[in-house]
Amino acid sequence: MSEAAARLREAEREHQQARQAVEERGRDGLEQVADAYGEATKLLDNYVDTATGSGDFQAYVEFQERFATLVEDLPEDVAHRDAFETALDRTDKRRLSESDFQATREALEPAEEAAELLEAEREAREAYREAEKAAKRRLGTVKDRIAECERLQELGEADLDAPVEDLRGPIETYDEAVVEAFQDYRLDASAREVLAFAADAAEYPLVAVREPPTELVEFVESHEAGTETIPRLLELADYSRSKLEHYVDDPVELTRAVSTRQTYLDRLDGSGLRLGWPPGPAEQLRRRCEERISLVSRFASEDVVATLRTVRELTWREDYDRLRTAAVALTDLGEEERERLASGAVADELADLREEKAELQDVLGIAE
Template sequence: MSEAVERLRRAREAVESAVAAVERHGRDELETVESASDSATKLLDQYEDTATGTGDFQSFVKFQDEFATTVEELPDDLPRRDAFEEALDAVDQRRLSESDFAAARTVLGPATELVDVLEREREARAELREAEREAKRRLQALDDAIAEHERLLELGDADLDAPVEKLRDPLERYDEAIVAAFTDYRTDVSARELLEFASSAAHYPLVDVQAPPADLVEYVESHEAGTETVPRLLELADYSRSKLDHYVEDATALKRAVATRQTYLDRLDGSALQLEWPPGPAAELRRRCEERITLVSRVAGEDVVATLRTVRELTWDDEYERLWTAAVALDELDAEGRERLASGSVADELAELRAERESLREALGDR
């Protein structure tokens, strides 16, 4: 039995026991005793300093009147009513001392014990709620662990000796080539053209390029400085205003539009046009290639576009599925994972996790 299931069992038994204790005494009666005990205790706490000794006589009278009223209004058949009456006797004195208040609290003890029966039920229910929350958290952890183990077993079916370099080599050649080509493009074209490219690329869902900020676009389109390259604009943005006045008409506008967008401009480096490794399934990689072909032809030479087409053509190859599965397995499986698969421990652990999940679902009533 798992720890979470055991905690649930104990918590439910504690609630059953606590409820039974409450029902033996009567819930309504216990709640009345609790209310009376609270009222009596509050009066003792409220008036102890002012109604004792030679203190405030008005406070003394008010305390005795309120305490007597609290006790006299209790039902005659209330459990432990005698404890309240004894407390009233303890403070029914011509002059009160701290010892009288202490005596009243002492004789209220039997009533407090009854109140504890309700409190133990509340505590038991709170523990049950926490045990259920913990069980649900454990159930989520089990779901995650089971999914991970199932994934490991899937990877274990891959052909780890497959020649994945047939897929990796052209993809890596493309990734290197597009970054180099984009670096050249970035240093050759104006900021206007580069941001126009970024605006277009942002419409392609499988290319992670953010649309340029509107104020930056407005600046490069309406100011002469927009004909400069992005690296040159970033260089100018680092100049002091007095120095910048020698290069542009409105130094403040350049500072405001460019310096505040340096992070965005720095990230326009071509990496968004790369293809991740390991790639996705054939259809996904094909779509990624097709989206990039149009964009890459704007920033790179035909040799880079041809390499990208080569990668796309691989997705129609009958061998792609085997190569892709092997690539994913080699990327995700470390030496320890392979050893665990070979020894059968992954399958054993999965069986144990599933059994624990089943018992926990049953314990939660969630089958």
């Protein structure tokens, strides 16, 4: 049995034993004794320094009165009432010493043992809850690892001789071309136009272009400097205030809007329009292509768009899944993974994980 499952099983057993011990003695009665014992020890702790010897007479009187009231108010049938009465007798003296306080504590030991049963149950219950949480965390980890091993096995079955270049060639050609085309776009188009494009691209869920900052958009739309290119805006933002006054009407606004957004502008480089390698499932790649076609056609040549359409058409190939699985396998499977697959280590680990999963689900009472 796995460590987490065994720990939970043991914690459950200890909790049941502790709870049974309390139920056998009577929970209500034990709680009465525990409350009274707690109050008694609190009084002993609070007054041991002030009510002993020739100390504070008022503290001595208060302690005796409060301790007597505590004992007298106990129900007649409360468990270990005799222990509290014996303890009270130990305090019935004209002068109290530390040894009297110690003797009073010793007289309360039967009540202490009763209170400890409740504390033991509380600790066992807490230990069970912690073990249960740990088992649930472990179950989540095991499920994740099972998924990873199953994926490794699936990749291990890939046809590594499949003509993966039929996919790789068009995708890599497009990825390189679209970034190059966007770089030219940044050099030629106004910042106002490029940021408008970025705002539109950000609306597409499968395009990794962030929405431009609002203050930056407002600046380029409302100032003449917005007709400059992004590289030129970044260059101007590096000028000193006095030098910048010769080029723009509102140098303060330009500095505030552009300088603080330099990271965003630097990262707006067209990389978010790439498809990436290896490709995803056919339907996903098809949608990624379709989203990009309308965007890329706004700044790139027809050759770039045509390559993108070629990639989209590849998703309709009957052997697309075979090619994609091979592409993922060639990309993701390192030498170590291939050796573990070949030796059967992955299969052995998967079997162990599935067994542990079943054990954890059983001890947690979770159905498959």
